[in-house]
Amino acid sequence: MDSLRAEADALEAEIKALRRACVELPAPGEDTSPVRQSFQDIYQSDSEGWESLKDLRSHLGHVESELQFLSSLTGISIRNYSKKMEDLTSTEMTEKNIKKVLQRHRLSGSCHMITFQLEFQILEIQNKENLSSVITDLSIIMEPTEYSELSEFVSRTEERRDLFMFFRSLHFFVEWCEYRKRTFKHFKEKYPETVHLAKGASSSYMGIRSHSRPEFELVIVWRIQIDEEGKVLPRLDLLTKAPLSALELDKNRVIETAPLSFRTLLGVLGIEATLESLIKSLCTEEQVPTQ
Known part of the structure; x- marks a missing residue:
């Protein structure tokens, strides 16, 4: 009698388990394999990455075309560029939520027959309210040196640390x-x-x-x-x-x-x-x- 009761309880438990399985069955076409589901997640993630890469390449192509247009329009072409950053934030500044960063830039390029090399520093100070930046140092080397008019101009530009004036005036001078x-x-x-x-x-x-x-x-x-x-x-x-x-x-x-x-x-x-x-x-x- 006890054996029959035990067998009946086992069958009842199996029926309940089957019922739960029927209720929890996935929708038609849905993959029930955890391994396969993980693979699909990875594939989907990679596909999103590929789409981002395509977008990045498209954006880079657009930027390059704009640079080529500006170069043909102004005659100014940048060949080499490098940038270094130094965090000058002190402990006291950090406590006041102030960030101080020094950027060091180097670039070389040409404007038609005149080549130039620039080295300049930009000091950025950021707090809760705003961000300020100022050019703290500017050095210019130009070749050829046969244009005597450019010598005084370069000295004034370095003294004023005015990059916009440099590129604007150089463009019109060459024109x-x-x-x-x-x-x-x-x-x-x-x-x-x-x-x-x-x-x-x-x-x-x-x-x-x-x-x-x-x-x-x-x-x-x-x-x-x-x-x-x-x-x-x-x-x-x-x-x-x-x-x-x-x-x-x-x-x-x-x-x-x-x-x-x-x-x-x-x-x-x-x-x-x-x-x-x-x-x-x-x-x-x-x-x-x-x-």
Whole structure:
């Protein structure tokens, strides 16, 4: 009798277990294997990682295209860059929830034909309310050094620690240098016997000399200046070279007042038209310009 009771209890327990199993059965198509479920979790996690990597690559591609656009627009290209950070937060600052970090930056690049190296430090101080940053040191090395106008500009920029002024002024300075070079080259090709460039198209001055009157010469000195605020402006001056006999015969002081008249003409005609008129007035009767 007891054995029958024990067997009945065992069967009843098995029935209850089967009922619980039926109630807890997974939905159709759901995997009941813990190992397989873990594999699916890992696969899903990896898939999310792959999607993030694709997004990262897409973002990097977008940033690179923007950098290429800015480089073509400004002419400034950054080749190497490094950054180091130093935590200067003291114990007392930490207690006051103040964080102090010194960033050291180094970069090198170029703007058309001019290369530069920059080293600068940025001090960041952050508290509960705001974040402040200031450039505490700036050092600039530029090549080539043949542009004397850049020497004073670099010294002022280092003194002011103004990175924005440096890149902005450098861009416009190079643009004016390229324009001067193209202009001198144009007139040399158009009037090869009359226009003289002692240092080639990259020269800062251009000589205009008549073949029939070599003792008389006009010299255009074209400087590119950067003022105290970093504004880039061209400055053109006219120098005259004439024999003493010609000066004595110049009763109307045309040669003496030529530099002032040249400046007035620049304001009316502009640079290229003024240079063209000077060349033609001096020697068009003896030379037909090259087409």
